[in-house]
Amino acid sequence: MLEGFADEILVGGRWRPGSGAVVETRSPATGEVLARLRGAGPADVDEAVRAGAAAAADPAWRDVPPHERARYLVRIADLIAERADDLAALQTADTGKSINETRALVASAQGTFRYFAGALETLEDALTPPRGPYLTMSVHEPIGVVGAITPWNSPIASDAQKIAPALAAGNAVVLKPAEWTPLVSLALGRLICDAGLPPGLLSVLAGPGRIVGDAIVRHPGVGKVSFTGGTSTGRTIGAAAAEKIMPVSLELGGKSPTIVFPDADREQALAGLLFGIFSSSGQSCIAGSRVFVHASIYDEVLDELVARAGKLRVGPGTDPATQVAPMVAHAHRDKVAAMVDRAVADGARLRCGGRIPEGGEYAEGAYYLPTILDGVPNGAAICQEEIFGPVLVALPFEDEEDLVAQANDTVYGLACGIWTADYRRAWRVARRIDAGTVWINTYKQFSISTPFGGFKESGLGREKGREGIRAYMRQKSLYWGLDENPLPWAT
Template structure:
């Protein structure tokens, strides 16, 4: 029997197409899910609207709402190993990574619970005999659409602040990874959140996602995923005059200056592109290395890449696990073939691994490509796999020009021992995040998002709650006479 979904506080079969989750390591079937339909979206949104208006939720003080977030955090921590194993089966990520992602999700709910309890309203400076203040109210039912590459963490980054703000949330996960959000729904239910405030609706983007974005009672959509889908959501949102948060693609430059600690830079370059099997929007897929150290650094990079352990995601020591799906692996391979057509040289990897251990899986070897300019398609288009293109550069101005020569602007890394140079370059890079002598480090307390075609808006941070609220101004008359205009 297909697994049920969580609609408006009830577990039942969805009315849409059945979704299959397969284990990327060998292609075996994990489970089938009775996916959601547009009708299920309508039911979830209506239930969310009613639940928000119920005094049992509407009238809770911030510290009382925060208790629900703490309870969800505790539930995630209590069931961490179980949820991590489900996510490994669902996505192919290593257990080490999925355990870290569940811990991150629990921490996200804790952080926003604490932020909610201490978030203050504002008395604004008076301009007459009127007391003025600014307050914030829930924005309405929120549509949260999350990707397959790190579902539980992405889910928490949207659900936690939206609930903290007093909203209802309808979560739509990627069709390739439907199981993790259902575990989150179990935790939410166990935590005692009032029914209707949270729904988890696995299903196709064309049906469930579209219905969610277009629904007239959805007041905001927060989306993480591909840029083309983000554009479509933005067009619909423009017609609705609905705010959106869009965290989209990336083609991040990772920059190694000749004065860097090259051991640290090498470790950072490897982690920046090959962790998560390269399936990361902030992956350091364009590796710029200053000319004096380019040849030596490239040689060390190739040697270290060949030593990376490609293997089963449930085995200890695996560094590079399978990609999410055979279709995605094939798309990555097509980009490598394109790089060769463009004149690039594949220095290592460039194909699926061979042998019985990899049969049936969506594995791809970590790949290093050289010999291309920044204008090549593989330097401009997001590959979303374990493929890095290494590019030499000579001076700071040329480097900044090439690093910024991209439609994307999500993240970047700088490796140098010159703090003045780091400051100059970091300020000139058109990205939402810059890592300095490190890479792919995150804090829920620090806002995250992109510029250009990498998206709109920010998530995380203390004021991430405000992104799910409307601001209202109140004017209190302190005068003792009627308004003079009426002549009374």
């Protein structure tokens, strides 16, 4: 068990055990229990939402000028910087991720709070052109209470991308972290309390999504839900939101294509393909899990990919040399392994990996070797279903028309990577691919200032960027009459 970790959740400004079932979190590297805590139940959700509504309506928060509200965000960012090492180590313990990645995620969270503090300082409403003897204005106001539901694959960064703009907009936030990985989200909650945020504006409710998440989505006091996770859950949330006539932001699954043209810089492309699928152990919504290589170079590119994938360092996240860390849980690892086994049984050719490593440090962990498959058409299940693991499927293409047709032949539309030296071709193909983000001669690079989201079943709405604050606000129009004469209709 982690020393010094209290078994409490944050409910409406109070740290206490929840009223729900026990949440147990285990180390993906060793299988040992890290912490047990009493999770939230529906009654805790109700308390958190009511406390959040009261805190958001309190003049002590409601009437704080934007530049003063921004100071809270800066203080939070400063505390994240002070506690960065501890936060990264906690996230590595809880998620299994490599320490290098969790340090980057903590830095991302810090940068997110700083960015939205700066954006809030300069955010403006508008005087709109009048069409008569009146002055017209467009203003934005807080929604009230926002539900934020975040995934297990990048907790602190995802938490920050929802909490920071929602607080900047003047809301209260009820955060539901993933059941498997609640520890760093709870630590972030304590940090935010230490930064002096008024009580009640943030709750952190650990527990299962089917209970806690569902209660948040359906609570009449929640005015918006922002969700990052699987498409099937997103569809359920969308249906519940439709019943409430409530706005939602949904960042969902992906089956992202990466594309290699014959004129690509070979070294850059190979490094980008490996990073795009095998970093984070493939547990990323934007993982480049389908690679399309031009037929003229297909065999040599694939052979080199296989050779390099076999040399990637698989090990515990605590080792800075590790490139492929354990997966988040044994149950998830086994699900990924079963998908690969089924694909091979259905005719896919296994080029490397496809098994659980044995012995030594791998014995107790949720490890799976980097895996590359080919020999299947794009319509095969392994090419269409999100695997969320270190599994790459390779496919050849003949020309741009063939490529675009195959790349877009999926229910998803989250991301894409293109490797080519021809800027005209890059522009042409990028505009034809159905994806919310397209990387050209790079992959998995992010900026908090650049909006992010998906097409089709990959999601609805956008996060990040200056408009990321507006996504947590309601727009209102004001008309100021300037005519001293009464309205002619009534005279």
